Amino acid sequence: MNNMSPEVALHRISPELRPLLCSVVRNGRVGLDSTNCLRVTDLKTGCTSLTPGPCCDRFKLHIPYAGETLKWDIIFNARYPELPPDFIFGEDAEFLPEPAELPHLVHWDAGNPECLLQLVKELIQQYHHYQCQRLRESSRLLFEYDSLLEDPNYGRNMEIYAGRKNSWTGEFSARFLLKLPVDFSNIPVYLLKDTALDPGEDVALLSVSFEDAEATQVFPKLYLSPSIEHALGGSSALHIPAFPSGGCLIDYVPQVCQLLTNKVKVFALTQFTSSALRCSLCVCIILGYL
Structure with a gap:
């Protein structure tokens, strides 16, 4: 059931709810990682066994x-498909969204196929704020967050997962995920858009995990x-530096951005030079035949 394709999942959903779920599984690219879509598993029904399917x-x-x-x-009621769903947020029992900040819940419209997807996006935004608040348990990690937030290059393109306890030490820990402001437009399109690869946005993400509250690991x-x-030659083509002892994200992240930017520039120049040489060779061959 967990490996069910989106189309199979859709056919098991109650017909009245299917348009809502269709938008989620087909258009559900949320957050910074555009290569991963929303997925649906564990389909169940609250209807009796006498209810004809799919339900x-x-x-x-x-x-x-x-x-x-x-x-x-996400829990709907197939007998009353016009009602909004209930949510259970897994292990995040302390996450209590503010309904007033969820316009697609307050003004739920079951006839709008985008309504569920937009509600999920609003919940993710509130979840982000919830995780940022958890950083207050660590003054050091809160400093890292506040420093990045003040920089427009990073503050608007950041996700935080905080407060999880290290399974070995019990320490407060957190992960920062940042979308790097790197320009990939100089990479030739014919190399960038391989039809066999995911068609999502061209993006570089930097994940930085703090395994303790004092940033020693x-x-x-x-x-x-x-x-x-x-296009850049595989995952082994670029090695980023280790996070320096006593360093800060606001200093480290720009270094990684510059490293990747330089790599893209060198790669683009190499491709341009190679193309120019090939063109020159073709011209010489053509002239040789004249």
Whole structure:
């Protein structure tokens, strides 16, 4: 059931609810990681066994967020499909969204196929604020967040997953996921858009995990969208520096951006030079035959 394709899942959903779910599974790219879509698993029904199918009206929604996968239960009532759904937020029992900040819940419109997807996006936005508030448990991590927030290059393109306890030490820890402001327009389109790869946005994401509240153990990792990784020669083509002892994100992140920018420039120049040489060779061959 967990490996069910989106189309199979849609055919198991109650027909009255199907348009809402269709928008989620077909257009559900949310957050910074555009290569991962919303997924639906664990389809169930609250109807009696005498109800003719398909009648599934509840499911688990998998949401990519800050390098984690949130698993929220969404519960409709197939007998009253005009009503908005209930949500259960998995392990985040303390996450209590403010209804007034959820216009697509307050003004729920079951006849609008986009209504559920827009509601999920509003909930994710509130979840982001909830995670940012949890950073207050660590003055050091709160400083890292506030410093990035003041920079327009990073503050608007950041996801936080905070407060999880390190399974070994019990320490407060957090992960920052940032979309790097790197220009990929110089990479030739014919190399960038491989039809066999994911068609999502060309993006570079930097994940930085703080395994303790004092930032003594920090682990950065760079993620490139499939098309960018393919164009630059694979995941091994770029090695980012280790996070320096006593360093800060507001100093480290620009270094990674510059490193990746330089890599793109060198790659683009190499491709341009190679193309020019090929053109010159073709001209010489043609002239040789004249």
